[in-house]
Amino acid sequence: MRLTDFWGRLDEAFGPAYARSIATDQVLAQLGGRTIAQALAAGEETVVVWRAVCAAYPDRVPGRLR
Structure with missing residues (x-):
């Protein structure tokens, strides 16, 4: 999976703002x-x-x- 695909899926699942928060704050x-x-x-x-x-x-x- 390409990194751009990964971020696109994360944005789609959580919304762009929340996706970035999850990526940096959630262990x-x-x-x-x-x-x-x-x-x-x-x-x-x-x-x-x-x-x-x-x-x-x-x-x-x-x-x-998935």
């Missing part, structure tokens, strides 16, 4: 206790980060974006 256990932004900056694959988002927010991410 996810699935990412080893890192935020989305930290995981991406560390070189984690976008698909791995996206799967962590889907697991952490199953009610917010629509099935068509």
